[in-house]
Amino acid sequence: MRRAALGLVAAPALAFAAAASAGEAEHEFRADFLDGTLQWSEVEQRAREEGSVNFYFWGGDDSLNVWMDRVVTPALDQEGISFNPVRITGTKDAVDLVLAELNAGKRIGAGSVDVVWVNGENFAALKRQDALFGPFAQLLPNAENLEWSSDDPRSVLNLRDFGVETLGQEMPWSSEQYVCAVNRARVDEAGTPSTFAALRAYLEENPGKFTYVKPPHYIGNTFVQEAIYAHNPDGTGAEAFQAPLEEIGASELARLIGPGLEYLKNLEPLLLGAEGGAGPHYPEDIAALEGFFLNGQIDFACKFGLYGVATGLAKGTYPEKAEAFIFPEGYMIKNKSYLAIPANAPNPAAALVLINYMTSLEAQISKLEHVGLPAGIDPWLLAPQERRVLEEAAPGHIGVEQAELDENAAPDANATLVDVIEAAWLEYIERDSSRTIADIVAEAVENLPR
Amino acid sequence: MRRPREYRMLRLSLEMAPMALVLAVLFGGALMMAILQAMGFAPWFGVNTFPDFSHFRALWTSKAFWVSLGLTLYYATLATLIALVMAVPLALALIKTFPGKALFSGLYKLPLMVPYTVGIALAVVMLGNGGMFSRLAAFVGLIDDPGQFLRILNTHYGWGIIAVYVWKQMPFMTLAIHAVLIGIGRDTQEAAAVLGAGGRMIFLRITLPQILPGIVSATLICFAFNVGAFEAPFILGGGFPDTLPVVAWRYFNDADYTRQLEGMAAVVSLAIISGLILTAYLIVYRRYETKIGRV
Numbered sequence: 001m002r003r004a005a006l007g008l009v010a011a012p013a014l015a016f017a018a019a020a021s022a023g024e025a026e027h028e029f030r031a032d033f034l035d036g037t038l039q040w041s042e043v044e045q046r047a048r049e050e051g052s053v054n055f056y057f058w059g060g061d062d063s064l065n066v067w068m069d070r071v072v073t074p075a076l077d078q079e080g081i082s083f084n085p086v087r088i089t090g091t092k093d094a095v096d097l098v099l100a101e102l103n104a105g106k107r108i109g110a111g112s113v114d115v116v117w118v119n120g121e122n123f124a125a126l127k128r129q130d131a132l133f134g135p136f137a138q139l140l141p142n143a144e145n146l147e148w149s150s151d152d153p154r155s156v157l158n159l160r161d162f163g164v165e166t167l168g169q170e171m172p173w174s175s176e177q178y179v180c181a182v183n184r185a186r187v188d189e190a191g192t193p194s195t196f197a198a199l200r201a202y203l204e205e206n207p208g209k210f211t212y213v214k215p216p217h218y219i220g221n222t223f224v225q226e227a228i229y230a231h232n233p234d235g236t237g238a239e240a241f242q243a244p245l246e247e248i249g250a251s252e253l254a255r256l257i258g259p260g261l262e263y264l265k266n267l268e269p270l271l272l273g274a275e276g277g278a279g280p281h282y283p284e285d286i287a288a289l290e291g292f293f294l295n296g297q298i299d300f301a302c303k304f305g306l307y308g309v310a311t312g313l314a315k316g317t318y319p320e321k322a323e324a325f326i327f328p329e330g331y332m333i334k335n336k337s338y339l340a341i342p343a344n345a346p347n348p349a350a351a352l353v354l355i356n357y358m359t360s361l362e363a364q365i366s367k368l369e370h371v372g373l374p375a376g377i378d379p380w381l382l383a384p385q386e387r388r389v390l391e392e393a394a395p396g397h398i399g400v401e402q403a404e405l406d407e408n409a410a411p412d413a414n415a416t417l418v419d420v421i422e423a424a425w426l427e428y429i430e431r432d433s434s435r436t437i438a439d440i441v442a443e444a445v446e447n448l449p450r
Numbered sequence: 451m452r453r454p455r456e457y458r459m460l461r462l463s464l465e466m467a468p469m470a471l472v473l474a475v476l477f478g479g480a481l482m483m484a485i486l487q488a489m490g491f492a493p494w495f496g497v498n499t500f501p502d503f504s505h506f507r508a509l510w511t512s513k514a515f516w517v518s519l520g521l522t523l524y525y526a527t528l529a530t531l532i533a534l535v536m537a538v539p540l541a542l543a544l545i546k547t548f549p550g551k552a553l554f555s556g557l558y559k560l561p562l563m564v565p566y567t568v569g570i571a572l573a574v575v576m577l578g579n580g581g582m583f584s585r586l587a588a589f590v591g592l593i594d595d596p597g598q599f600l601r602i603l604n605t606h607y608g609w610g611i612i613a614v615y616v617w618k619q620m621p622f623m624t625l626a627i628h629a630v631l632i633g634i635g636r637d638t639q640e641a642a643a644v645l646g647a648g649g650r651m652i653f654l655r656i657t658l659p660q661i662l663p664g665i666v667s668a669t670l671i672c673f674a675f676n677v678g679a680f681e682a683p684f685i686l687g688g689g690f691p692d693t694l695p696v697v698a699w700r701y702f703n704d705a706d707y708t709r710q711l712e713g714m715a716a717v718v719s720l721a722i723i724s725g726l727i728l729t730a731y732l733i734v735y736r737r738y739e740t741k742i743g744r745v
Binding site: 090092099100103104208214216273278279280281282284291292294295296297423426430431447 | 493494514579580595596597601604605606684688689690703704708709
């Protein structure tokens with residue numbers, strides 16, 4: 001019995017020792033690469049030796065999945081790397097996996113995630129837990145496609161992710177803007193709301209004709225943030241939400257988000273399914289939201305999708321008369337999403353090669369063309385000819401102009417605030433708590449993982 | 451004499467080993483982990499306050515938990531009862547001979563071969579406000595747009611959830627009861643008929659007690675499944691307040707790690723409650739069996 005117990009203790013210890021020695025080569029590689037002492041060709045050489053790369057990404061978009069299989073897989077085959085796409089339902093799954101493996105002592109070379117498509121609080125969580133590979137982004141050859149100088153205000157989307165400094169620990173890959181679509185078969189131009197007050201007025205005339213994706217889904221969180229920006233009691237919009245939580249403090253945050261949450265709570269009886277006193281029906285994901293929209297159950301649908309209407313029409317997931325519209329004026333959240341390498345990536349060199357490929361002009365053009373995901377690279381750094389090709393690959397806007405979208409863009413709230421705002425929505429609106437917003441926010445701040 | 455006995459013991463333990471292993475490792479291990487986490491042991495999140503009953507307290511003192519428990523038991527019980535009421539006459543009919551019996555006996559088992567998820571998808575496609583029936587109703591002009599159709603899914607009445615459970619479990623119960631009926635034959639019923647008992651009396655006094663073991667085991671299995679099921683209430687349910695498995699999942703998906711421990715507490719609470727209900731059910735049934743002198 002005692003021997004068995006000893007064996008139980010010894011086995012993981014031995015396994016750990018083995019993993020540690022196996023990780024040494026990866027350690028050295030990381031140090032050399034981040035020092036800049038490695039040539040890119042050496043990285044490619046090592047990537048071929050590693051042989052494969054595991055890319056964890058949200059697998060909810062069919063055209064993206066097809067693009068991964070038809071375009072990325074053959075492209076990486078040419079580099080001598082077998083591409084292993086791992087589709088997950090939420091990025092948090094990959095983050096949890098990385099953190100669990102790190103806590104189990106699996107260091108570099110021993111984990112299972114090489115690259116993860118990430119932004120916002122998920123990146124902030126990885127960064128806070130020191131679970132990232134290191135500042136690699138500006139060392140990639142294709143870093144020249146991105147603006148890194150903080151002198152140019154446009155670089156902020158590359159340098160800050162939900163207000164958190166990226167420090168080169170993730171590479172911008174895609175950009176998005178939160179855009180709402182309207183079904184023109186049901187609502188004319190004059191009747192289309194452009195502010196939250198107008199939306200409420202519309203719903204008073206047409207109860208039940210709107211809903212939004214339920215937080216904690218990020219699509220829902222973003223809608224809540226826009227409502228909070230628009231109802232900022234100081235009238236400073238998104239600006240007040242750029243600082244981290246420690247700087248703002250719980251009571252000030254509660255004061256800032258109060259009116260927005262109040263608006264959303266009062267809106268509940270006018271949302272889909274709330275007629276007759278039943279609770280409103282919040283869809284769990286984009287597919288469910290688009291189902292309601294396609295079916296005429298709601299007149300407006302909001303999600304991240306700069307080209308969402310064009311791709312939705314092409315795929316038949318949007319009603320025929322769907323058009324994008326400017327809503328809410330001045331608070332249309334725009335951000336980038338990134339590719340990050342966890343600290344315990346089993347194939348770090350292959351991960352670098354994959355990310356470099358993903359930010360090449362070629363990959364960005366075909367992603368735009370086939371998936372409709374806006375470019376993550378900065379077009380003003382490209383040659384005029386390249387820029388034109390990139391522009392032509394875009395599916396195009398329907399009902400709005402690029403200039404209008406740019407004029408009304410707003411940044412995300414700081415990542416440290418997102419979890420608190422989400423918890424406040426769940427408690428104050430979904431669970432219909434009778435406690436004050438100040439109490440709820442104070443408790444949510446208290447419970448945050450440190 | 452010794453060898454055969456030892457051999458028998460060895461064989462017996464070999465026969466039981468796979469089940470015992472599965473129970474001890476997969477089930478026992480998972481249950482232990484759940485209980486430990488619910489009591490504050492989760493060093494991988496940087497939380498270790500073991501033993502700590504605050505997660506249970508937070509859960510049990512919230513009104514929402516009891517509403518969720520009520521919903522969970524309501525869907526599970528109603529679905530089991532409806533399926534049973536449909537299954538008993540069907541099983542009784544199936545021991546008679548009638549034209550097309552072979553075909554029908556095959557047909558009614560079809561839902562058994564189709565996974566729950568497919569049943570749920572069918573419910574969404576047929577019964578949803580964007581489903582076939584609502585579009586058909588809008589097309590023929592009964593309603594202006596499909597959204598106005600009667601809401602069957604995603605309400606707290608849970609008709610969609612119950613429909614899926616019944617659709618899947620009615621054939622299962624029929625199969626279980628039918629097997630018992632075949633086992634006992636028709637002799638006692640015929641004897642009762644010869645002695646002058648009417649159809650209703652035969653059913654209540656002869657057939658029902660005879661098939662009771664089948665009814666108890668089938669309802670036990672279905673009820674236990676319904677209480678713990680996740681997909682149907684998640685996809686077809688009415689949103690907050692959700693059934694307990696969905697509540698646990700939501701807590702588990704929360705960015706706030708302390709909520710994940712509360713999710714574990716919800717899972718453990720559900721296991722305790724459904725365990726208590728099933729044990730009480732079995733005790734009552736055993737008492738009955740003793741009373742009628744069958745055990």
